[in-house]
Each structure stands twice: as C-alpha cells, then as structure tokens.
Amino acid sequence: MKNIFIPGFLISTAKAHITAVNKEDIALIYSKIPAHVAATFTRNSIKAAPVKLTKRRIKLGFAQAIFINSGNANACTGKQGERDAKEITALIAKGLKIPKKYTLICSTGVIGELLPMEKIKKGIKELLMSLKPTGWENVAKAIMTTDTFPKVVFKKGRIGKKSFSLLGIAKGAGMIMPNMATMLAFFITDIAIEHSYLSNMFKDIVSQTFNRITVDGDTSTNDTALILANGYIGNEPLRKNHSIFEECLFETALELAKMIAKDGEGATKFITIEVHQAPSLKAAEKIAKTVANSILVKTALYGGEPNWGRIMAAIGRCGVAVNPNKIDIYLGNIPLVQAGAGNNKEDEAKKYLTHKEIIIKIFLRMGDKKATCYSCDLTPEYVKLNAYYRT
Amino acid sequence: MKNIFIPGFLISTAKAHITAVNKEDIALIYSKIPAHVAATFTRNSIKAAPVKLTKRRIKLGFAQAIFINSGNANACTGKQGERDAKEITALIAKGLKIPKKYTLICSTGVIGELLPMEKIKKGIKELLMSLKPTGWENVAKAIMTTDTFPKVVFKKGRIGKKSFSLLGIAKGAGMIMPNMATMLAFFITDIAIEHSYLSNMFKDIVSQTFNRITVDGDTSTNDTALILANGYIGNEPLRKNHSIFEECLFETALELAKMIAKDGEGATKFITIEVHQAPSLKAAEKIAKTVANSILVKTALYGGEPNWGRIMAAIGRCGVAVNPNKIDIYLGNIPLVQAGAGNNKEDEAKKYLTHKEIIIKIFLRMGDKKATCYSCDLTPEYVKLNAYYRT
Numbered sequence: 001m002k003n004i005f006i007p008g009f010l011i012s013t014a015k016a017h018i019t020a021v022n023k024e025d026i027a028l029i030y031s032k033i034p035a036h037v038a039a040t041f042t043r044n045s046i047k048a049a050p051v052k053l054t055k056r057r058i059k060l061g062f063a064q065a066i067f068i069n070s071g072n073a074n075a076c077t078g079k080q081g082e083r084d085a086k087e088i089t090a091l092i093a094k095g096l097k098i099p100k101k102y103t104l105i106c107s108t109g110v111i112g113e114l115l116p117m118e119k120i121k122k123g124i125k126e127l128l129m130s131l132k133p134t135g136w137e138n139v140a141k142a143i144m145t146t147d148t149f150p151k152v153v154f155k156k157g158r159i160g161k162k163s164f165s166l167l168g169i170a171k172g173a174g175m176i177m178p179n180m181a182t183m184l185a186f187f188i189t190d191i192a193i194e195h196s197y198l199s200n201m202f203k204d205i206v207s208q209t210f211n212r213i214t215v216d217g218d219t220s221t222n223d224t225a226l227i228l229a230n231g232y233i234g235n236e237p238l239r240k241n242h243s244i245f246e247e248c249l250f251e252t253a254l255e256l257a258k259m260i261a262k263d264g265e266g267a268t269k270f271i272t273i274e275v276h277q278a279p280s281l282k283a284a285e286k287i288a289k290t291v292a293n294s295i296l297v298k299t300a301l302y303g304g305e306p307n308w309g310r311i312m313a314a315i316g317r318c319g320v321a322v323n324p325n326k327i328d329i330y331l332g333n334i335p336l337v338q339a340g341a342g343n344n345k346e347d348e349a350k351k352y353l354t355h356k357e358i359i360i361k362i363f364l365r366m367g368d369k370k371a372t373c374y375s376c377d378l379t380p381e382y383v384k385l386n387a388y389y390r391t
Numbered sequence: 392m393k394n395i396f397i398p399g400f401l402i403s404t405a406k407a408h409i410t411a412v413n414k415e416d417i418a419l420i421y422s423k424i425p426a427h428v429a430a431t432f433t434r435n436s437i438k439a440a441p442v443k444l445t446k447r448r449i450k451l452g453f454a455q456a457i458f459i460n461s462g463n464a465n466a467c468t469g470k471q472g473e474r475d476a477k478e479i480t481a482l483i484a485k486g487l488k489i490p491k492k493y494t495l496i497c498s499t500g501v502i503g504e505l506l507p508m509e510k511i512k513k514g515i516k517e518l519l520m521s522l523k524p525t526g527w528e529n530v531a532k533a534i535m536t537t538d539t540f541p542k543v544v545f546k547k548g549r550i551g552k553k554s555f556s557l558l559g560i561a562k563g564a565g566m567i568m569p570n571m572a573t574m575l576a577f578f579i580t581d582i583a584i585e586h587s588y589l590s591n592m593f594k595d596i597v598s599q600t601f602n603r604i605t606v607d608g609d610t611s612t613n614d615t616a617l618i619l620a621n622g623y624i625g626n627e628p629l630r631k632n633h634s635i636f637e638e639c640l641f642e643t644a645l646e647l648a649k650m651i652a653k654d655g656e657g658a659t660k661f662i663t664i665e666v667h668q669a670p671s672l673k674a675a676e677k678i679a680k681t682v683a684n685s686i687l688v689k690t691a692l693y694g695g696e697p698n699w700g701r702i703m704a705a706i707g708r709c710g711v712a713v714n715p716n717k718i719d720i721y722l723g724n725i726p727l728v729q730a731g732a733g734n735n736k737e738d739e740a741k742k743y744l745t746h747k748e749i750i751i752k753i754f755l756r757m758g759d760k761k762a763t764c765y766s767c768d769l770t771p772e773y774v775k776l777n778a779y780y781r782t
Contacts, residue, residue: 324437386691
C-alpha cells in the first residue's frame, strides 16, 4: 500500500492540531490537470458549510484539489463557517495556482464549533510545501476520527492496451446510516471518462454500496463521496456501460463500505443482512435496513443470542405488509426459522454467532426482489465512546 | 396503593413459572358484569396470537375478563399459538361462567416460543380460586418483564353526585417505540360510558400519551392498551366531551407513559423533548420522535455531554425541511443554541445534564404547532440487558 501512486495526482498531510489528539488531521489531494468530478452528498437537510460549498462547485464538472480535515465538521457554524470554508479553498487555490472554483473542501468531526483558522492556515502552508505522489495511507489516516483502521482499496485494470489505477479511501465509524452513508469517501483514478456517464454511474454505485450500510441510524450533516478522474492515461474517454471500469469502481466502493460497517464504533461483529423474495426492491431495502438498524437485533447479535423474534418484530414494523407464516430466516446456512416458526436450531445458531462475520438471510416468499445491507453489532463500548465523545 | 379497589372488579395473580424467574407471572382481571371495552393494538404487521384474538373479540364492545401473562409473548407461534390463546380464554370463561367472547388475553415476553400450557393451566386454576377486590399492585408486578418498578396510577373523580374510580396499570421496559408504544396498559373504571365515545376518546388519548414515548425505536408485536368501564356507579352513561373524565384518563395515561420511558431498560435519565413553532403537528411529532430515537443523542445524554450538534443532525435527517439558522435549542431553561449557532453555555449545560430529568426544547420559528415526546438515555446497561436477555 505504501507505494500506491496515481499518475497526475500529488498528496500531502499535516498536523493542524484541530483537536487535542496528536495526529495528522488535514490532507490535500491535488490533480496536476483539471479532473472530471462527480459526488453525492448527505440528504440531511442540515448541511455543513463545506458540503454546501463543494456541492456548488462540483456542478462545473471539473475539480483539481480537495482539502480535507478531521476533528471538526464545520457544521451548524453559520455565516462564519461558510466564510472559513471559502477562505481555506482560496488559500489552497492560491498556493497551487489553480482556480478557486476547482478547489473543494470536506470536513468531519464535532458539529457546532468554528474551525481553528489560525492553526489551519499554518497547516495549509505545510500541505502546500510537502506535496508528493505517494502516501495515500497517510491521507486515509488523516481523515479518520474514531475509526480504528485506515480504509484504503487500490485496484488496477486495463482498457484496451492502457492500464488504469483506481484508489478509494474512506472514513466512517459513527453517525453512519443509509442515506448517503459514509461520512467521507474519495475515489481517485487516472482514467478518462465522460462527465455525465461518470456522474450517473457514480450515483448508482454509491446507492448500492455506501447507502446500504448502517452503524447507528444517524445520518451525518457532512457525508460526501467524491470521485476525481483526470484522464492521465490518455484513453478514449469512456462514454457508457463500460463493465470493466464499473465493476472495478463498484468493488472498490463495496469493499470500503464494508470496512466502514466492520469498523463501526465499538463493533465486534460485521453483519450482512440479505432480504430475498421481496415483492419490490424498495420493500427489500426497507426490511433489510430496518433489521440492520434495530438496536434489539444489534444487541442480541453482540450477545450471541439467536433471538429471531427480534428480527421478526423488526420485519413487521417497517411498514411492508408481510405474512409471518411464510418467512424463513437463516443464520449463515442454519435454517433458524421456517414458515414463521422456530426450528430448534438454537444450539447450532449460538455456535455460529460466535463468529466475527454474521450473515442473516430472510426469505419472504412474496416475489423475486433482493437487497443486501451491511451493519455491525451494538456494544457497551459504542455507548461509552459516544457518551464521552468530546471529553 | 394497597387498598385500591374498583367496584365490580375482582383480580388475582399467580406463579405459572413460565420462565426460570421465580415471580408471579399470570394475572386475571374480572368484571362481575359485562363492561364496555375499547383498545388499541400494535401496528406491527406481525401480531402475536393473543393480539389477534383480543382484537377480534373487543369488536363486540363488551368484555368481562382479561388474562395476562408475562415471560412469553406467544408471538410467531403459528396455529398452535392461536389454539393456545383460545384454550386459555376458554378455561377462564368456563371457570368464571361467562361467555368466551367476553374473555380477552394479553401476553408479553420472548417471541417465538410456545406457551408452557400445562404450567399455565395449573396457574389458571389458582387464579380462579383466588379472586379478590384488592391487590392491583400485584397485577402490575405480575405483568412486568424487565421493568424495575410496577406502574400503577389511581385517580378518583366526581360526575354530578357520584364519585368514580379510574385505575391504570402498565408495563414497558424494552421494544418500546411510538406506534402503539407501551407493551401492555390496562385501564379499569366503574364509570358508565357510551361505547363509541369511549372508543374514540381512548384512541385519541393513547396517541397523545403512549404513542409519544420511545425507549429503543422497536415496536413490539404485542402492544396493547385496553380500557374496561363497567358502569358500576350507575351514572347516566357519558356520551361526549366529558372534560372531567377525559382529563382524568389523559392524566392517568400520561403518567403511565412517562413511567414507562423513565423505566426504559438500563435508563438513568428521563428525557422530555418538546418541539415548538413547527409548521404542522406531523412535522413537530416527526422531529420530536427522531431526536428521541437518535442513539447518538441518547448516548450523549447518558454521558452528560451537551453535544447539540447531534440534536441538529437528528432534526435535519428526519425529512422535515428546516432552516438551521432559525433553530433555537434549550436544555431546560439554558439557551444552548441560538439561531443555529452555539451559545457558549456548555458549562451550565453540563451541570444541568447531571439531573435525572432532562428537558430539551426545540424552537423552529416555522409555525405554531407543538409536540412532546418522552424518552430515556441509552446506556451500556441497556446493551448488556438486551445482549443476554434470554440467558
């Protein structure tokens, strides 16, 4: 991972000391030439200042730099927060000699506090002086808040005779819930791709990956997933249905999304919930997300209890009309519930629940639609982490 | 409380040993004459066998007996579960020499296990032999699962020259969420009241009390609130808008609902969330419930952290379009957030959060509608309780 580089991109990281934690907390991603950009943002109606600014700027279709900070979300910070976000991008643009409008900003951390601008300005100077082609893992670390490990996925592929690189990095941990789920995810590639194709494909892929994970049902004010494609490899720009690149991007996004669920605050188990035989995709998603978010299900999984009644109760309360007498539930390959009734597989199921990765499969016998969600268990550790997050 | 009695009603409790816990776990409420009955039930589309049976029978408008058990919900138990519920009511009806159709049943506890019918039959014999006019607190105790205290409210009032009694008992603790919230609540009165008036008023009152509380966002398969009015005092039956009785019933229901929120599993704090100046009642309720259910808000309150950013994020994600720059948030009387920005009241707020009862007031400046929700904090104890509920 240390030697990853994507032609045409330079990066740097630094310590701005935004919080008391002594870690690198700001990062800069720079493309030597304007790159096509696409992004999706939180649907929370309260959006952080950097989200509003970046959302406006990516409409141009091009970007060249992204400044990212952890430790402070710059959300609910009013006009001053908006001025601060703009000022940061202006400093970056000036230092890199690129247009302000091509300069983006993403923030994550505590809501409701102004950015410590003097510290950040000093940090920006460092960022501008230390740009280099490698060190992506440091970027992944710099954007972490309560994540326990950096999330990096790197893939290479071929388009005709040219080989392309695709890098994804993300951070997650808390305030994670389907509806533009990850707090921050960045995809960097040297492929050339037509803007509207990139934009539509990216939205689709985000909805099938990041929007399918949940840690705690809380949607952040800062969620952003963003892709930069600078076309450095000089291929004929992709225009539609390019299965090799789409698959590569999908896999990268899915791997990152799963990492976020796995690294949910305090989590000890990674949970996959598959809903099969649903009457519609929407119904399948609704049921999968409701089960994934049920804190009674999540605590039972933490305790290793095959308490399937809680899964049934969650299925029943999500607003989809189901027939309980038709429902089968599997834990892995163990048929825990058949036709709505317990199947005396509790001992097997208990053993299965000692694993770190749990798959719950729900069969509704109402159709042929399917959806999968990713989640984690809810632990006393999660509660403690979030009870004393700021202290 | 020990001497509460409601003319015309007899009660009894017994140990059926449904679970390993050595406590009284079945109860019988009997009205010497057919009483008017009204009820509301869970909106979970998966309903327990006793809910389905009782729901059918109360349509007659009259009832004379309620059998209640804790320890086993008789939910997701298929045809056998339905036969068991019927058999129990048949035994009660036979013993009391009343019509089966006037005999109701409510269950609470683990989902997905068949009732231990032999034990329950033995218990029923005891119940039938030990009916007496007092001991309501024992009924409140017998229906408890993880509740830490019995929930009983008793009021007296006057209608003209006649005095009436109104008793409410309830159990809550887990799987509590607005949408017919309490698992079980019973109201017993000796007033005479016209059936359709009782029925409509009761629904209204439940929606403003039990449906405004949440512990964990999970709606049970067994929720039932039920009122019996036997008319023993011989008043002219109430027909409409009787403010004295309505207020008495509302207050009783609200007190019980608050007790349930206060006694949420593992809870250390009772939280009231008021949303003011909302554009509609629906918007006010949505925001209040989303804040009440946010596990990030609930954990922050447990930790005593005035992390208002989480309150803002919850307001923003619930689907109501709000203007964050207009929002004020108070903790008690402390103006924590004004016009969407922090107000440097953190020290005061931290001190306030050491209290056992917390009030969060949200002002939206978007209209004049108001809603209040009741909830509790989320603690490591909740997680532990629910991780090992069945062991």
